[in-house]
Amino acid sequence: MALPHDGDEKLAAYAHPEKLVTTAWLAEHLGEPGLKVVESDEDVLLWDTGHVPGSVKVDWHTELNDPVTRDYVDGEGFAALMSRKGIAREDTVVIYGDKNNWWAAYALWVFTLFGHPDVRLLDGGRAKWIAEGRETTTEAPEPQPTDYPVVERQDASIRAFKEDVLAHLGGRLIDVRSPQEYTGERTHMPDYPEEGTVRGGHIPGADSVPWARAAAEDGTFRTREELEAIYQREKGLAPADDVIAYCRIGERSSHTWFVLQHLLGFEKVRNYDGSWTEWGNTVRVPIVKGPDKGEAPAVRR
Amino acid sequence: MSAVDEDPFSPTAGLPPAMAEIVEDFQALPERERLQLLLEFSQGLPPLPPHLAEHPELLERVDECQSPVFVNVEVDDASRVHLHVSAPPEAPTTRGFAGVLREGLDGLPAEEVLQLPPDVCSRLGLEQAVSPLRMRGMTGMLARVKRQVRVATAS
Numbered sequence: 001m002a003l004p005h006d007g008d009e010k011l012a013a014y015a016h017p018e019k020l021v022t023t024a025w026l027a028e029h030l031g032e033p034g035l036k037v038v039e040s041d042e043d044v045l046l047w048d049t050g051h052v053p054g055s056v057k058v059d060w061h062t063e064l065n066d067p068v069t070r071d072y073v074d075g076e077g078f079a080a081l082m083s084r085k086g087i088a089r090e091d092t093v094v095i096y097g098d099k100n101n102w103w104a105a106y107a108l109w110v111f112t113l114f115g116h117p118d119v120r121l122l123d124g125g126r127a128k129w130i131a132e133g134r135e136t137t138t139e140a141p142e143p144q145p146t147d148y149p150v151v152e153r154q155d156a157s158i159r160a161f162k163e164d165v166l167a168h169l170g171g172r173l174i175d176v177r178s179p180q181e182y183t184g185e186r187t188h189m190p191d192y193p194e195e196g197t198v199r200g201g202h203i204p205g206a207d208s209v210p211w212a213r214a215a216a217e218d219g220t221f222r223t224r225e226e227l228e229a230i231y232q233r234e235k236g237l238a239p240a241d242d243v244i245a246y247c248r249i250g251e252r253s254s255h256t257w258f259v260l261q262h263l264l265g266f267e268k269v270r271n272y273d274g275s276w277t278e279w280g281n282t283v284r285v286p287i288v289k290g291p292d293k294g295e296a297p298a299v300r301r
Numbered sequence: 302m303s304a305v306d307e308d309p310f311s312p313t314a315g316l317p318p319a320m321a322e323i324v325e326d327f328q329a330l331p332e333r334e335r336l337q338l339l340l341e342f343s344q345g346l347p348p349l350p351p352h353l354a355e356h357p358e359l360l361e362r363v364d365e366c367q368s369p370v371f372v373n374v375e376v377d378d379a380s381r382v383h384l385h386v387s388a389p390p391e392a393p394t395t396r397g398f399a400g401v402l403r404e405g406l407d408g409l410p411a412e413e414v415l416q417l418p419p420d421v422c423s424r425l426g427l428e429q430a431v432s433p434l435r436m437r438g439m440t441g442m443l444a445r446v447k448r449q450v451r452v453a454t455a456s
Contacts, residue, residue: 043394044336044394045339045340045397046392048337049393062429062430067429098391
């Protein structure tokens, strides 16, 4: 049984207000049957230092990624993970995390690949919950295993691969990395050899909108009005556009994917999870350096 | 010295004793428990001494870390290194690595710190649990520690 939606006024303005809950809503419904709370952080130890009572940790690196191939877990892997975390297919899942919900949005995107019917983000994430002095615990729950069904992952509608991006050149792309990563000046920093890409810059035609612009000071999402000002008025995107977002490994761009798809109601938004660690290391793909978007070259077949 | 210690591919190869001991402690545990040990190191990281806490400008920011992490290295009259790190409670993994570096390095001669292998943080056997991207910040922290030691000993 899905839990009721949060009727908060700010959320109501979004295209899909049912994808978010406020901290007040979560505090009110915590512990109700059918609600499962998931924390997903950049820092693998953060949940252990204290978390929302009853929440389980889902780690993007060790639990959502396939341990061998650069891909996500498959249907069986996801079903096993959900069972281990005590999550049933019909549960309402609320995900929260650190860093303005950056990793939480990534986890939500992966849950969406498996079509989990009701998955929401906690607006403001971990930082807001803690800033409001709400209850936390270091006690680890002991989830009852569930019989979560094996559901085949559906990549096509919200995930873009390198070939999709090549075919998309000339279309709308959003680069959500820092300005220094966008221009390409951030690839050859002295002393730090593990930067991960052999070329710096961005995909031709990509607009630069650093992901955190969508977050307010307190880590909540900016209002619908503010988001429209950034993505629609400033960048000229329209809800009917076919948009691909990318970053370095697809985590920060999940946050932007969430904003465009669920808060602004864009119809076709894909996250390119290969992102710069794939593009910037790929032989003979077009790259633009510097602050200009650049022209997309003719598609090479 | 046993034959194992001389193995150039051993996780403790080329490490000073305190650091070698920490690496052995991690390696002796199953992977899941290694994270718990890292958590303990994060809890054991001491606050900055007053002379640094009151003068944050003396600390250098580690840009590679996502969180605001600052390091300061002092080299005393006996040419021994003292490491101070400030990392927020929201970054327990970073705090844990800082705690490892501090316990493994503090009081070592400057020479020995400079000779530490750059991959010391990846000797803890946490690659499976902590992603390579997260490890990048740790390598950055050690690089900055060494640079500060070089600056302090050059003058």
